Amino acid sequence: MKPHDNVLKLEQQLCFAVYSAAHAFNRAYKPLLDALGLTYPQYIVMMVLWERNSQTVKEIGAKLDLDSGTLSPLLKRLEKLGMINRTRDENDERQVVISLTEQGKAARRQALDRIAPAIGYLVGCGVDDLDEMRNRVIKLKTALDSAASHD
Amino acid sequence: MKPHDNVLKLEQQLCFAVYSAAHAFNRAYKPLLDALGLTYPQYIVMMVLWERNSQTVKEIGAKLDLDSGTLSPLLKRLEKLGMINRTRDENDERQVVISLTEQGKAARRQALDRIAPAIGYLVGCGVDDLDEMRNRVIKLKTALDSAASHD
DNA sequence: CAAAATCCTATTGCGCACAATATAATTATG
């Protein structure tokens, strides 16, 4: 076999492993999130707001690495669900401020009680392993981001 | 702070790290794949076929964890690009056999020359680290998959 | 061998992602 001949093999690729793990996570979360009536992307937007209420679309987008093309329709769906309110900023009417409704705040407790424990069990490893792994994946993402930025 | 009170924090979540890394990979691959005229999902389908030509939709789907709802339109686009042929199996007309065109076979060399080296550089770590990390991510996916299967 | 069950692919509908573009508000500049 020629050198580098298996570089293009699927099982050899970290990218495919990550791609595939992301889908597996989604499938694992889905039945849990169905109880809240949320999708995973909607759920992480809620997490951002649970950490600090009232943020602009841009702030949310920066934290999640998502642009308005993704967030605008997603936020409208969250509004229709009664989870958030969307209001123009008084001082700068270009900005739309997203804030939690009472229902949106209440959903946090459901997430804490039902989702967080279940996922810990699903991942099936200790907290330390989980921690180390998360750090590695974040490092990976950072390397990819910086590589993408200087081209 | 109450115990478990930061369980719902974004930076703490392995799932978000993986979700985010998957997007970063996609962004990193995009300019490289643009040269081939392929998207990343189309590219991994091509990789499956480069490993072994002529496979059914079901076989491809099993390897990539994708169903016909995703693959059917994707394969039609690959056909329109001139990369593959789609033909009904003579013995079992339920099955559609996907095989590479000459152009599809030729694209493998472009991938070997241009894409594989660039990605190795992007990830920015040694081959051993990459290997270990891939194994961990695959373990993670397997844990998530098996958890999802018995509910 | 006919009816039922199963299998494989395709279609439809919805929700991301993201590029490209548009629009409106704000700030900078001459």
Place this chain on the structure above:
DNA sequence: CATAATTATATTGTGCGCAATAGGATTTTG
């Protein structure tokens, strides 16, 4: 202060991903 440049969000179009459903083709069963 009017015009240009910039900023923030929204819209449009394309391509996944996946659930639900539908359509034939094959296999199983009675």
